[in-house]
Amino acid sequence: MRLLLFRHAKSDWGDANLADIDRPLNSRGKTASVKMARYMKEQGLQPNQILCSTAQRTRETLARLLPTLTQETQIHLVSDLYQQSEDDYVGLIRRYGGRAQNLMIIGHNPATEDTALSLSGTASSDAIADIQEKFPTGALAVIDFDIADWSELQPKTGHLERFVKPRDLKEDLD
Numbered sequence: 001m002r003l004l005l006f007r008h009a010k011s012d013w014g015d016a017n018l019a020d021i022d023r024p025l026n027s028r029g030k031t032a033s034v035k036m037a038r039y040m041k042e043q044g045l046q047p048n049q050i051l052c053s054t055a056q057r058t059r060e061t062l063a064r065l066l067p068t069l070t071q072e073t074q075i076h077l078v079s080d081l082y083q084q085s086e087d088d089y090v091g092l093i094r095r096y097g098g099r100a101q102n103l104m105i106i107g108h109n110p111a112t113e114d115t116a117l118s119l120s121g122t123a124s125s126d127a128i129a130d131i132q133e134k135f136p137t138g139a140l141a142v143i144d145f146d147i148a149d150w151s152e153l154q155p156k157t158g159h160l161e162r163f164v165k166p167r168d169l170k171e172d173l174d
Contacts, residue, residue, distance in 0.1 A: 001145045003093070003119070003158065004040075004047055004104040007112045009033035009064075009138040009166075011057040021082060025060045032138035032166035033064040039169050041068040045142060049074045049100035051092065051107075053081035058106045061138075065106075074100070081107045088114040090153060097150025109135055116141040116160065119153070123160035130163050138166040 009029035025033065040046070046069060052062045054077050062075070080092055089111050097103045105112070113135035120128060120143055131141065143158040 001100070001147055001150070002102045002161075003141075003143045003145065004045060004102065005089075005112050005116050005141040005143065006036070006061070006065075006104055006106045007109055007135055007137055007139050008053070008055070008058040008061045008106060009036070011137070021055045024056050029057070029137065030060070030064065033061045035166050035169055036138055036140060036164070037065040037068040039164065040065070040140070041070065045102075045140075046071055047073055047100070047102045047104035049076070049097070049102070050104045051076050051078045051081060051096050052105075053077075053107050054079045055082045055108070058082070058108070062106050081105065081111075084111065087111055088118050090115060090118060090155070094151050094153050097153070099149050103150065112141075116143065116163075118155050119143055119145075119158040120160035121156035121158060124162065127160045127163040131160075136165055136167075140164045 009025050009032045011023040011029060012026035050073060052058050089105055113131060116131050141163050142161045144161050145158045
């Protein structure tokens with residue numbers, strides 16, 4: 001099974017009156033989320049289930065991913081992904097993941113980073129060190145597991161297959 005941990009793209013801090021949950025993407029975030037969505041399509045990183053935070057910036061990140069999806073995908077907006085963004089998402093993945101072969105979480109930091117580090121037992125190249133340095137907005141961690149159901153998920157049992165940041169990608173993927 002594969003877990004795609006996708007941190008929302010860069011949000012707009014321009015309106016001090018907006019509640020945190022209501023902050024939209026800024027122009028850089030819109031561009032980065034489209035770039036990452038194209039990368040995921042090109043690389044065959046296609047979720048069959050997505051758990052997305054209810055925050056505006058995560059929903060806008062999801063909206064830019066939708067046109068690139070090539071298979072039927074169940075999408076669930078999960079308020080706990082926003083409310084528990086100070087903890088890791090392991091419990092939520094166990095509870096909501098079911099048997100999805102390719103499960104994507106669109107969430108927030110520090111929970112996205114903490115989840116990636118908590119679940120990754122092995123990694124390719126310097127990916128763990130890269131995540132520890134910073135899990136920036138719009139970044140994606142891809143972690144593979146040898147389990148049949150997400151309820152079986154345990155710390156340090158995954159292989160961090162890759163960690164990709166928007167700035168790592170060339171401007172045009174076509």
